[in-house]
Amino acid sequence: MIVHILLIVGGLFAGFLGYQELGLAQQASALPQPIELVDLESGQAPPNIHVQLGHHWKVWDELIYSYRTEKEDEEVGPATRIDYSYFPIISEEHPYSQAFNRLAERYESLDQVPEAEWPRLKDFAVLVRSEAFSVVGKLPGDEGWGEAEQMVGLIVNDIHRLKSDEKSLLSQSYPSLDLDKVLILEEGRQVESLAYCLGIMTLGAGLVITGGVLIFRSTTGRVEGVGELPPLLKKAEVF
Missing domain, CATH: 4.10.860 (DNA Excision Repair, Uvrb; Chain A)
Structure with missing residues (x-):
């Protein structure tokens, strides 16, 4: 039975x-439709749910992930399996990027920037859902940013809504951001x-x-x- x-x-x-x-x-659409991330950040609607974004920055500092352990009390380690992760991406024109550019001009190295002057990411238009990291040990680690020339994927808001704990984690960093309006882009998802x-x-x-x-x-x-x-x-x- x-x-x-x-x-x-x-x-x-x-x-x-x-x-x-x-x-x-x-x-x-069968082929991804090109659009610049800055256009999405300015409020422009995507031409299709199958998109190809141009140059952007991956904000690793804000990455969250869902993981699995064999036992409930098992500690998370480098070999812990990851189901998926979420992280924001921003354009070169985003206020957060511009703030870093100004700091780079003012100081010889970002390591010399006083903690009080570090900018804070307040909002973003696109949250990436990725399965690129299979285990915790493959996460970006201390790398704060990751530069990429393009990203192709599907906007999957209709089938992948943020869970309550995921929303809670993101809301702690972005209390004024309406997460229901953020586009969820699944990296590498094919039609x-x-x-x-x-x-x-x-x-x-x-x-x-x-x-x-x-x-x-x-x-x-x-x-x-x-x-x-x-x-x-x-x-x-x-x-």
């Missing part, structure tokens, strides 16, 4: 996954074909039907067994 139930649960999950992918495939989406949904339906039929047959078999009980036991139940 447990196997039958697992078939149904697996089928429902596959069907839901296929439905999500179908929704994205219907919204996304699945219509055939793939329908195939996953068909597989899910098949698993659900198979599990249901097996449960029905096992239940029917038990009912038939009752009909074969000795007559004396039947008579005792009647009286």
